[in-house]
Amino acid sequence: MRVVEVTAYGGPEVLRMARRPEPEAGDVPGRVRVRLKAAGVNQADLRIRAGYYADAVGALTPPFVLGTDFAGRLLDPVPGMAEGTRVAGFIPWYEELTGEGTYAEVVRVAPEWLAPIPDDVEFTAAASVPLASATAQTGLDRLALPAGSTLLVTGASAVVGRLAVQLASAAGLRVVAVAHEGDESELKILGAEQAVPRGTPAEVLARVAEVAPERVDGVFDGALLGQGILPALKDDGVFVAIAPDRIPPAERGIRVEPVRATPDAARLKETLEKVAARELITRVADVMPLEAVAEAHRRAEAGHRPGRIVLLI
Ligand SMILES: NC(=O)c1ccc[n+]([C@@H]2O[C@H](COP(=O)([O-])OP(=O)(O)OC[C@H]3O[C@@H](n4cnc5c(N)ncnc54)[C@H](OP(=O)(O)O)[C@@H]3O)[C@@H](O)[C@H]2O)c1
Known part of the structure; x- marks a missing residue:
């Protein structure tokens, strides 16, 4: 599968497209797979890439796959959600430290991080919300x-x-x-x-x-x-x-x-329902292909963007 790796700590140029084996069903106990459609570009991603959080990410050294927020479709069923359900969530990077982030075609996640995306909410908008x-x-x-x-x-x-x-x-x-x-x-x-x-x-x-x-x-x-x-x-x-x-x-x-955010699927479900009902407004500034990730990071670092930059996968 296509992924984006951080090849060394540094500027956006350290981000490289790479290929890694796609996870298989059940290969990590307690984890299910999601095929991603969109991944948000967060400040934390920029700071991890630049090495500012090298102490916090501990033993994790490049190359690793960056990315926190995601939206996609379930590949494995979980209680209450069938295969193919549109889901969103975020990977709690500082607790996981697997180096398997969301700038990837498929991620392994815990079912308790996942909320269903209402029909009226696009993958890109959903990926701007969880973290x-x-x-x-x-x-x-x-x-x-x-x-x-x-x-x-x-x-x-x-x-x-x-x-x-x-x-x-x-x-x-x-x-x-x-x-x-x-x-x-x-x-x-x-x-x-x-x-x-x-x-x-x-x-x-x-x-x-x-x-x-x-x-x-x-x-x-x-x-x-x-x-x-x-x-x-x-x-x-x-x-x-x-x-x-x-x-x-x-x-x-x-x-x-x-404050450090931790996943709460029930709350995220409610939040996405409010987004669908237009009771809560999120904003996506740019939608860019995964391959344009270095440019996405440059834009995010350049200052004001009216909303989240989202990578389309
Ligand atoms: N603790 C956690 O778990 C957690 C989770 C997610 C995010 N965060 C942190 O939360 C922050 C906000 O996230 P975000 O995604 O909304 O980030 P963002 O898009 O980078 O937004 C930062 C905001 O701060 C404004 N700003 C920067 N310098 C300023 C200054 N000197 N005076 C006034 N405003 C200033 C920016 O204004 P302009 O729009 O004018 O540029 C922008 O609106 C990030 O720094 C991120 O690291 C923490």
Whole structure:
């Protein structure tokens, strides 16, 4: 089967098309196979490829197959889902460390990672959702803010932030979104009460202070601004950090919550049903063939994309 290997830690040029034997039914106990149609390109993929997480991925050394999010068709039946069912999910890379990611035609997955994709949701849209929605939902769980609280979401134009804005607003939080300039009105449609453009930390703090002069009860830091955005938070507020290297030191009684997403099939099923019902909006920026993976990584690294880049397999 066709796969994309990371041949060494480095820039997008280290990504190479390769051929590996296709997994066979039952060859790894507890795992089933999915024939992929689409794989999302995540920030974590870029960072693993570049070697930033070499410590976290431990004994795993190149060559390995990258990729976290996937959408495709079940090759082996699982309880409640027949062969051929359209499914999506993500591989919890940091727990698995098999080096068998989703930039591949066939992956082995645990049945408990899999949610069915509703008919109305395309494979490409489904592949943009699993890791991002798990991150947004886990972050909101950890915030545990009562309805009516104010929540600042940074990186609100991107996939994780956009979902956090919508889920928080649906849960009754008053959302202040820090967005890519020009996206403010869209974020308000998605549920943000206020939206301000991104900028330097000082500029963002000044803009947030204008719309939330009493400061906010919580921060969901989708843009990984870390310590720089802490002054926007009230004493005893709560800060959700979603990257291990951007966890600010606790101060003023602030509770800092590091978040790492783990698969939750039941929740993903509900989320994809909301996407199908247009109650939750995800966004795909580009759809590119698997063979164009190096270009996909270059685009993702070049900065603002209005949504997830998805590889078509
Ligand atoms: N903990 C976990 O389990 C987990 C899982 C998935 C993702 N993550 C992390 O979550 C983050 C968001 O994921 P994503 O897929 O949505 O990423 P993404 O597409 O890279 O989005 C990053 C967002 O941050 C914004 N941003 C970057 N620098 C900024 C700055 N200085 N000021 C304001 N905004 C800034 C970007 O703005 P522009 O749009 O203007 O460029 C973009 O909207 C990633 O860093 C990823 O590593 C964590």
